[in-house]
Amino acid sequence: MISNVIPYIMMDGNAKEAILFYQKVLGAELLNQQTFKEMPENPEFAIPEEAKERISHATLKIGESHLMFSDTFPGQSRTKGDQVTLCINSTDSSFSKKIFESLQQDGEVNMDLQETFFSPAYGIVTDKFGVCFQVYTEEKS
Structure with a gap:
């Protein structure tokens, strides 16, 4: 979600x-x-x-x-225009994966969805309309 x-x-x-x-x-x-x-x-x-x-x-x-x-x-x-992205915050890695996979269809993956030191699932994707999204999964405390 x-x-x-x-x-x-x-x-x-x-x-x-x-x-x-x-x-x-x-x-x-x-x-x-x-x-x-x-x-x-x-x-x-x-x-x-x-x-x-x-x-x-x-x-x-x-x-x-x-x-x-x-x-x-x-x-x-x-590039001017790439300066602002939308960061989608999710609380569930599997949901983040679903969003990421949907956004990448006919788009371009800038950074694979992966575990990082700050998130269990984080990636960057530009959708088919040229909008860049960061998909970020919040760590569970």
């Missing part, structure tokens, strides 16, 4: 600046923020020095809504 859908904004190294701006202008509350250097180390994927201070994930609360942010890696391409 879907718990909510959250806009996710990809920035090119200026997510911290955008977060501060939205806190000031919209009265947003910073719920969490993590840089790439704060992520668990992965020997198969070293974080480049120039990426370490960039935001890997942050969440703002604006009223009753949330807005998520991340920076790209230096040199990673980002």
